Structure formats: C-alpha cells, structure tokens
Amino acid sequence: MSAGPKPTRSWAALTYLWLVVAAVVLLFPVLLTVVGGFVEPSALIRQPPGLLSGRYTLDSYAHALTQRVVPLLPAFVNSLFVAVVIMLAHLVTSCLAAYALVFIRMPLRTPLFWLFLATIMIPYEAIVVPNALFVRALGLGDSRLALVLPFLANGFGVFLMRQAFRQFPPELHQAALLDGCGHLRFLTRIVLPTVRPSLTALAVWSFLQGWNMYFWPLIISSTNNSLNTLQTAVFALKNNEQSAPDLQLAGITITLLPTLLLVIFGQRWLVRGFTAGVVK
Amino acid sequence: MRISRDGGSRHGYRHRPRLAVAVVAVAALALSGCAGAAGGGGGAEQPAAPAPGPEALNTPGEVDLTLWHAMTGANGEALVGLINQFNTEHQGKIKVNLAFKGQYDDALSAYKTALRGGQLPDIVQVYDIGTRFMIDSNSAVPIQSFIDKDRYDTSDLQPNITGYYTVDKKLYSMPFNTSMPLLYVNQDAFRRAGLDPNNPPRNLAEIRAAAEKIKNTPGETVRFGFGASVYGWFLEQWVAGAGRTLCDADNGRGGRPTSVDLATDENIELLGWWQKMVADGLALKLDSNTDNGDTAFTSGTVAIALESTGSLGGFIKSAGFPVGTGFYPKVRPADAGGPIIGGASMWVVGQGKDPAHQRASWEVVKFLASKQSQVTWHTGTGYFPISKSALDDPADRQWVAQRPQFTTAVDQLRQTPLTTATQGCSVGVLPQIRKDVENALQGAVLQNVDPKTALTDAQNAANSQIAEYNKSLGG
Numbered sequence: 001m002s003a004g005p006k007p008t009r010s011w012a013a014l015t016y017l018w019l020v021v022a023a024v025v026l027l028f029p030v031l032l033t034v035v036g037g038f039v040e041p042s043a044l045i046r047q048p049p050g051l052l053s054g055r056y057t058l059d060s061y062a063h064a065l066t067q068r069v070v071p072l073l074p075a076f077v078n079s080l081f082v083a084v085v086i087m088l089a090h091l092v093t094s095c096l097a098a099y100a101l102v103f104i105r106m107p108l109r110t111p112l113f114w115l116f117l118a119t120i121m122i123p124y125e126a127i128v129v130p131n132a133l134f135v136r137a138l139g140l141g142d143s144r145l146a147l148v149l150p151f152l153a154n155g156f157g158v159f160l161m162r163q164a165f166r167q168f169p170p171e172l173h174q175a176a177l178l179d180g181c182g183h184l185r186f187l188t189r190i191v192l193p194t195v196r197p198s199l200t201a202l203a204v205w206s207f208l209q210g211w212n213m214y215f216w217p218l219i220i221s222s223t224n225n226s227l228n229t230l231q232t233a234v235f236a237l238k239n240n241e242q243s244a245p246d247l248q249l250a251g252i253t254i255t256l257l258p259t260l261l262l263v264i265f266g267q268r269w270l271v272r273g274f275t276a277g278v279v280k
Numbered sequence: 281m282r283i284s285r286d287g288g289s290r291h292g293y294r295h296r297p298r299l300a301v302a303v304v305a306v307a308a309l310a311l312s313g314c315a316g317a318a319g320g321g322g323g324a325e326q327p328a329a330p331a332p333g334p335e336a337l338n339t340p341g342e343v344d345l346t347l348w349h350a351m352t353g354a355n356g357e358a359l360v361g362l363i364n365q366f367n368t369e370h371q372g373k374i375k376v377n378l379a380f381k382g383q384y385d386d387a388l389s390a391y392k393t394a395l396r397g398g399q400l401p402d403i404v405q406v407y408d409i410g411t412r413f414m415i416d417s418n419s420a421v422p423i424q425s426f427i428d429k430d431r432y433d434t435s436d437l438q439p440n441i442t443g444y445y446t447v448d449k450k451l452y453s454m455p456f457n458t459s460m461p462l463l464y465v466n467q468d469a470f471r472r473a474g475l476d477p478n479n480p481p482r483n484l485a486e487i488r489a490a491a492e493k494i495k496n497t498p499g500e501t502v503r504f505g506f507g508a509s510v511y512g513w514f515l516e517q518w519v520a521g522a523g524r525t526l527c528d529a530d531n532g533r534g535g536r537p538t539s540v541d542l543a544t545d546e547n548i549e550l551l552g553w554w555q556k557m558v559a560d561g562l563a564l565k566l567d568s569n570t571d572n573g574d575t576a577f578t579s580g581t582v583a584i585a586l587e588s589t590g591s592l593g594g595f596i597k598s599a600g601f602p603v604g605t606g607f608y609p610k611v612r613p614a615d616a617g618g619p620i621i622g623g624a625s626m627w628v629v630g631q632g633k634d635p636a637h638q639r640a641s642w643e644v645v646k647f648l649a650s651k652q653s654q655v656t657w658h659t660g661t662g663y664f665p666i667s668k669s670a671l672d673d674p675a676d677r678q679w680v681a682q683r684p685q686f687t688t689a690v691d692q693l694r695q696t697p698l699t700t701a702t703q704g705c706s707v708g709v710l711p712q713i714r715k716d717v718e719n720a721l722q723g724a725v726l727q728n729v730d731p732k733t734a735l736t737d738a739q740n741a742a743n744s745q746i747a748e749y750n751k752s753l754g755g
Binding site for chain 2: 041042067068069070128129132133136137141142214215218219221225228232235236237238239244247
C-alpha cells in the first residue's frame with residue numbers, strides 16, 4: 001500500500017542518507033589504503049588514524065618502489081603477464097569447451113560437463129604440489145611459462161560460458177549451419193557478441209585470479225627472484241618483527257591500481273553488454 | 281631383509297600415501313611426505329659423509345648458489361647488502377643469488393615441495409621451530425661437520441644462541457637473525473602513576489600491581505596497564521622462564537620427544553591471572569596477531585607489553601613516548617629460568633649438491649656469522665648479534681648507546697642459564713603446537729574458558745600431533 005510510484009521527499013532523503021552511510025562504510029578501507037600510503041607512520045597508528053593531518057609525503061611510495069628484496073617493477077610486469085595470459089587463455093579455452101558442450105551433439109555430453117564441474121570442487125591447495133612436480137618434470141621450473149601453465153583452462157570458466165551459450169536459441173544455430181556457416185565463424189561472429197556480459201565477467205574474474213597469485217610463484221621458482229609476482233613484492237615490504245603500515249599501504253595501493261582500472265572499465269563494458277542484450 | 285623392513289615399518293608405509301595427500305592442506309602432515317622422500321633417497325648416508333674441505337672450491341669457473349630467505353623490509357635490505365658484499369669479495373669464485381620465499385612458513389613449504397622432486401636451494405633460512413623438521417629431513421649437512429673439518433673457532437658465537445640449534449651435541453645450522461622476548465613499558469604512563477620507569481615489573485604479581493596503579497591514576501589516557509598478543513611463542517617463554525621443559529626427552533635435545541607438558545601449575549596460574557586481568561579491566565583483549573599488539577602499545581592503549589627485541593627499533597620510531605625495556609617477566613618471583621632465543625638460522629643443503637656447492641655454501645654461512653657481518657646486521661636490523669665480539673665493535677657500541685634499551689636484551693641473554701629448558705623444545709610439529717597453545721590462550725583470555733580445561737585440550741591435541749609425526753617417520 002505504501003509502495004506507491006511517487007516517493008515522498010523525505011523518503012528520498014532517507015534513501016540518500018542510507019546510501020551515503022553505506023558508501024562511507026564501504027569506501028573507508030579503500031580511502032585508508034590510498035591515503036595511508038601518504039601519511040607518516042606515527043600518524044597512522046594514532047587512534048583514530050591521523051589521515052587528515054595535512055602533512056603528506058611520497059616517502060612510502062618511493063621506498064616501496066626502490067626496495068631491493070623483491071624489486072617492485074619487475075614483479076609488477078610478472079603479475080601483469082600472469083593476469084593477462086590467464087585471462088586470455090580462460091576466454092579462449094572456456095568458449096571453445098563450452099561451445100562443444102552446448103552446440104555439438106555428442107554422446108556423454110552432460111557427464112563430460114560434470115567432469116569439468118568436478119575440477120572446481122578440488123581445492124587448489126590440494127593440487128599445488130603435484131602441479132609443481134609436474135611442471136618441474138617438464139623442465140619448465142624457472143621459466144615464465146611455469147607461472148601460468150596450470151591455470152590456462154578452468155572449470156568455472158567453462159561452466160559460466162556454457163550457461164551463457166545455453167540461452168542462445170538453437171534454431172539460430174541450425175539456420176546458420178544451413179547457410180553454410182562453420183563452427184568457428186558461428187562462434188566468433190554470432191554467439192560471442194551476444195554473450196558479452198558473461199565474457200566480461202569471466203575476463204574480470206580471470207584477471208583477478210592471476211593478479212592475486214602469491215603461493216604458486218613462490219613454490220615454482222627456485223633460483224632467484226625473477227618469477228616473483230607483485231603480491232610477493234608487497235609482502236616483502238612488511239618488516240619481520242614490526243609492522244610498517246605506511247609502506248604496506250603504499251604497496252597495496254600500487255597493486256590496487258590495475259584492479260581498480262579494470263573494475264572501472266569492466267563496469268562500463270558490463271553495463272553496455274547488458275543493455276545490448278536487452279535491446280536484442 | 282625386505283620382509284623385515286616392510287614388517288618393521290608397516291605403520292609408516294601404510295600411512296604415507298594418505299598423509300601425502302593431506303600434506304598440502306595441513307603443513308603439519310607435509311612432514312611425513314618429506315621424511316618419506318628423504319628417507320627414500322638414502323638420506324642416512326649423508327650425515328656420516330665428511331664435509332668437503334677448502335680444496336673443493338679449486339674448480340674452474342664460478343660456483344652459483346641459491347639462498348632462500350624470508351627476510352622482509354629493512355631486514356631484507358640488510359641481507360641484500362651483505363650478500364652483495366660477499367659476491368664482490370668472491371667475484372669469479374662464488375656467486376649467491378637471493379630468492380625471497382615469503383614468510384617463514386611459505387619458505388619452509390617451498391622447501392618441502394622441492395624435497396619431493398624439485399630444485400633445492402644451496403642455503404635455506406629456516407625459522408627456529410623448523411629446526412627439528414630440517415634435521416629429520418636429512419637433507420642438510422650439519423654445520424658441525426664443517427666446524428670439525430676446519431677446526432673452526434666457535435668461541436666467538438653466543439653459546440645461548442647456538443644452544444638452540446644444537447641437538448644431540450651437534451650444531452646443525454648457523455644462527456642468523458636472532459631475537460628474544462622483552463617486556464616493554466610506556467615510561468610516561470609509569471611516571472604519571474608514580475612507578476619507577478627504569479624498574480619494570482618482573483613477575484605476574486608486579487605487573488598486576490603496576491597495572492592497578494596506572495588504572496587508578498587520575499586523567500590517565502593509557503586505558504590498560506597490560507596488553508600482550510595471545511601468541512604461542514610467549515607461552516613457551518613463560519614455560520622456559522619457570523625453568524620447565526616443554527617437551528619430554530630433555531626438550532627433545534636428547535632424542536625425539538613424544539609428549540608436551542602444557543597443563544602445568546605455572547601455566548594454569550598464568551592463564552587464570554590473565555583472565556582476571558581482563559575481567560578487572562586491567563588488560564586489553566588482543567588476538568594472536570602481534571601486529572595488533574604492537575599497535576596497541578605504540579598508540580598508547582596499553583602501558584606494558586610483551587614483544588620481541590626485533591620490535592624495539594619500530595617502537596622507538598613510532599611511539600610518541602619514551603619506551604622502556606625489562607627482562608621478560610616470570611610467573612612467580614622465584615622462577616629461575618629464562619627466555620628462549622628465537623629467529624632463524626641458515627642451513628647448508630647437502631641433498632643433490634656436489635662438494636663445491638656445499639663448501640661454497642659454508643663460506644657464505646661463515647661470512648654471515650663473522651663479526652663484521654654481524655655488526656652490519658645488528659645495527660641495520662636490530663636483531664641480536666650472534667658474535668660476541670660484535671658487541672665490542674665501536675660502530676655497534678654507538679648503535680647500542682643510542683638505544684640504551686637494547687642493553688636489557690644483552691644482559692638478559694648473558695644472565696640466562698643455558699639449560700635444556702632455555703634451549704627450547706626441539707620437536708618437528710612445534711608450529712602446530714604453537715597453534716594449539718594459541719587456541720588455549722584465546723579460549724582462556726578471550727572466551728573465559730577454564731584455564732586447566734583449555735590447556736589440557738591443547739596438550740592432548742599436541743600429543744596426538746607428535747604421535748602422528750613420529751609415526752610418519754617410522755619410529
């Protein structure tokens with residue numbers, strides 16, 4: 001009864017108030033992270049933290065960029081490599097596998113899909129060691145390829161794309177085949193443009209998976225720091241027996257940058273993809 | 281022979297595959313997998329083989345070494361500096377590549393993985409509580425073999441520090457970064473409460489008395505007299521302070537331990553005291569993350585804290601008040617023990633390494649332990665120098681003079697009797713036992729569980745972990 005179409009002015013005010021409160025709560029950690037990197041450590045540990053002291057310095061960022069334990073810039077490049085390669089590989093392998101599972105009639109199609117699903121159920125920790133042994137046995141122990149090799153295909157990606165492809169009308173598939181359209185052409189020209197939201201979601205998810213990788217690079221590299229990723233470099237900023245919050249926050253802000261960019265741009269694509277789907 | 285062997289170690293063999301699966305999920309069980317790998321590789325012959333002498337380095341070309349470490353921040357920078365210096369001094373002969381392996385736990389996990397079929401480093405930095413695992417893995421050359429071979433003079437090494445890494449009368453690894461626990465006080469709060477800031481409390485009763493005075497000081501902004509992280513390491517310190525051994529078999533110094541003794545009178549008294557301190561508003565509730573404990577102290581929330589000597593530099597830098605230090609407190613005034621040193625040590629890896637690499641690794645370890653390196657290390661990081669003479673070096677003296685609080689650590693180390701209690705427990709599953717202890721501490725201090733129940737539960741959990749570990753070694 002009260003859910004009338006015209007909200008009163010006080011209702012709107014309340015809604016905005018609530019949104020502002022929620023935004024502050026959600027954004028405060030991000031603000032603390034970004035601003036914290038510019039503040040002196042003594043201001044940071046005060047209760048409440050002196051974020052608005054007016055005295056800001058670039059020291060923490062400079063220190064984070066120049067530390068020698070795990071040099072930050074090569075680690076940044078490694079992380080970017082890992083994230084981008086894994087993202088592209090997921091897009092390719094997931095789309096191809098999902099296409100076969102949806103559009104190609106074959107026996108045992110569904111059990112095959114369960115097999116893909118089963119791989120999601122195995123915790124990553126349980127396969128780290130066998131994976132490491134396998135990659136080393138291939139003689140790839142210290143190469144960049146080793147950083148990404150076990151992660152090029154993913155059951156979740158196949159699942160996501162399969163669900164998206166199933167929305168596609170089978171009649172269109174038959175019509176396209178009748179017109180002489182091949183599988184690859186049909187996939188790239190007709191199917192993929194209609195599932196852009198799912199593609200974007202998968203891309204963002206895969207990028208973050210690669211970007212946040214920490215344990216695998218530590219396990220797989222043996223001789224030097226050349227394979228370390230950004231997460232390791234940021235960890236190296238922490239002091240063993242004392243906290244250095246300013247430095248860590250500066251490092252975290254640097255790792256946040258690509259993620260933030262991705263979310264900002266990815267969001268645009270997500271919205272555009274959604275509206276494109278709606279219009280069709 | 282085959283039959284008897286299978287029969288004799290049936291348990292070990294039966295359980296190995298099952299454990300090997302669990303390895304990855306629980307670090308505890310990784311031990312069994314590794315021991316299996318090392319045992320299978322005929323590790324038994326390694327400790328017996330004599331260490332290579334200096335002639336092993338008479339090979340053409342450069343020996344490339346990999347050193348895995350877990351040093352971060354300023355400590356990592358100091359290590360990079362020292363290794364660069366070593367590489368310059370040994371140009372054309374030895375080159376050390378540093379590889380950062382994350383925290384101590386990650387570094388040890390990486391090592392365990394490599395043991396099962398990967399490339400092992402030549403030198404690995406392992407934390408104090410990984411010592412027994414490293415011995416049981418049979419993958420390292422005990423430092424003692426090099427010492428015996430070279431007749432290397434160990435009289436300059438602090439005996440209380442090498443004591444920790446000595447098992448069965450053999451020094452297994454070279455101590456590197458060493459720290460000890462201390463009691464830290466906010467001297468301003470002490471002064472305002474009419475307490476002597478240069479005479480910090482020495483036992484539970486005195487801490488309580490001081491905390492009460494601080495609480496009753498009008499206008500005092502420090503809200504709690506006492507606040508320490510409920511970190512497992514601290515309980516081990518209280519146990520050693522009471523002169524007790526944590527494990528049987530002389531704290532694992534005379535054999536592999538089979539049980540721990542946690543539900544002791546002192547520990548029950550300690551947890552009960554802590555509980556009451558919290559209930560009376562005299563102590564701040566803190567979790568097991570020492571970062572939070574550090575912040576509670578430096579932000580002026582608590583006046584008395586427990587922390588490692590490694591935190592001194594950070595405290596002085598970021599606290600807005602003069603920082604005082606005292607000996608790590610005892611449970612009872614009459615307790616005659618002392619704290620255990622902690623930190624990490626350098627291991628020379630032998631498995632799969634030729635004599636030239638082993639010898640070169642020893643050269644690196646010797647370099648890091650030398651007086652000059654230890655002066656650089658101590659003044660650059662705040663870790664305790666393992667070399668006695670380092671403390672007499674002018675540069676070192678100057679550093680200590682600027683931080684008189686550090687003298688407390690020096691005195692504390694010198695005054696601690698070297699007994700099996702203060703050597704600390706040498707057991708393969710100490711990382712897990714520490715977690716059990718933390719559960720007990722959290723239960724008692726944060727959730728008001730009866731101290732005796734909490735400690736007995738921890739003790740039972742720890743004992744079954746030890747039994748599992750020993751079984752996996754086929755013993």
